[in-house]
Amino acid sequence: MFKLDVPFLSLIRLSFIIMLLCGVIYPVAMTGVAQVTMNDKANGSILYNEEGDPIGSQLIGQSFHEPYFFHGRISSIEYDGRNSGSENYAPVNTEMLERVYFTINEWTEKNQHVSVHSVPVDLLTNSGSGLDPHITPEAAMVQIPRISDVLGIEETRLVELVREHIEGKDWGIFGAERVNVLQLNLSLLELID
Template sequence: MKQHILPAIKLTAICIVVFCGLYSLVILGIAQIAPNKGEGETVMVNGKIKGYALEGQSFTQDKYFYSRPSAAGYNAAGSSGSNKGPSNPDYLKDVRSRIDTFLVHNPTVAKSEIPSDLVTASGSGLDPDISVKGALVQVDRIAKERKVAPEKIKALVEKSIEKPLAGLFGTEKINVLALNIELDKLK
């Protein structure tokens, strides 16, 4: 028995040193050469923090593009999905409620035109991006609210499209915070 316990204890001690100590230090070192030293990408406007580029935020005023809904209440400390499947009655009720709310604020949009990312929460509950279609479907509301030509808003959306990584990985998307900041710069 002694011949099995001693090697197990040694292996456990080595794993603790390597995986809890050395690995953590390596990751910390890599973070130090990253932008913002691993603190995340803060978005500043006129010297004030407006938000974080990689974290979803709630935009509910009609003059802004709406974000993707969050099951976590946009709380990064409690990042999570709802864990409710598409046949769950509570989930379906939430989605129907989001659709109805969206239609009230966007009367020119047909129910069938609403992209799923505007009425369903992401797996993390903190997705900062929406689809291009999700932004374009909101153009009329924002143009009317801001008294700006829809073409001007549409051009801003087109300019804000982030292409897939290396043109292959992922889909086209739009960061809602960045788009809304650019929207505030319009005259």
């Protein structure tokens, strides 16, 4: 039978070295690399207004309920950045169906000019994290008639605005085209002023 004969003090030293490497040196090194190579992302990708006050993060969605704003995906956690996740319901789950029907009814009340059959699915469902700040370009385009009616801005100008904010696929091949709702709404506010 194999017997391991390691002195107790050696185990304590090895544990201390591993804690120092993994708990202090590595995190400090990675934080330093992140601050140098991608400072904005490492600090939360915060957007600021003209006075220098933080408005929000490009990485976490926000609730927009006013009719003159573009609306993002629904969030079961109300975009609370301290949490992440949503219910992993099956498509036939009764709670899921009730929430989707409620969202459809709410959406069609606010957007009476659009057929419920043309509403992109990302406006009716939430993302896996519940924090997604993006919608599809189609989800932004379908809201243009409502915003045009409320603000009196020509639809063609709003279409241009959405197209200016379409982000391509990651590295040109991963994911899908998307629009950051917060950035789009900030540009919409500039258009109004």
